[in-house]
């Protein structure tokens with residue numbers, strides 16, 4: 001077919017109903033709105049923590065800003081990519097306008113931060129922290145770039161999509177092994193009361209990061225408006241859980257860890273001290 005061999009995104013190949021078009025706008029808008037709003041949450045969170053853990057929510061704030069900007073760009077791209085013809089939203093420029101490739105570019109920034117954040121939250125000592133972070137970042141970046149290259153096959157070059165998808169999955173499995181190692185260290189370094197946290201984070205990591213390859217493979221179900229919208233929805237659920245909810249979980253973990261390690265936030269220390277006003 002004409003489609004095979006052309007590079008682009010399936011978004012540029014199918015007309016959408018008003019409902020599908022609006023759903024896509026809504027999904028992207030809610031995603032970037034959530035990311036931007038939580039910048040403030042994470043910055044406020046940093047004040048509550050022992051100094052060594054403050055960087056954990058600050059890294060989440062950086063991820064929120066970076067992903068928020070990228071998703072805002074996807075939103076405007078979505079809005080620029082269709083025109084209303086009769087009752088349908090028709091893609092304007094076949095195979096060139098909308099692209100999910102910006103997402104992959106953005107992951108190159110956010111994914112190394114998310115992984116390093118985990119090792120910092122678990123309080124790994126400096127030389128080990130750097131070594132383990134590097135060992136996670138290498139397969140992660142290779143996973144993203146091979147996937148970025150492969151996703152251009154989604155408009156019908158299934159061998160490109162699947163071969164690079166498999167290669168990317170090999171790097172994902174390597175990454176999973178490295179993350180498992182960090183989780184095991186997390187169990188060892190956690191205070192007794194918090195030892196369930198790294199194990200739960202592990203399952204959360206697998207469930208949320210595992211959504212991305214599903215979204216990658218989805219165009220093979222067909223070029224329909226429903227597939228387009230469901231895929232944007234999957235990407236959004238994955239984004240909000242792997243960055244935003246993950247950030248909240250890590251922040252709460254280091255908040256508890258700070259307290260168990262004897263840290264008292266400044267404002268609270270003042271309230272309870274004999275020198276304080278109350």
Ligand code: RET
Pocket residue numbers: 067106107110111114143144146147148164165166168169172209210212213216239242243
């Ligand atoms: C790709 C290509 C197909 C195979 C696999 C993939 C995995 C992607 C993942 C992405 C995670 C992204 C995150 C972004 C946060 O900002 C590249 C889709 C396995 C796991 C967490």
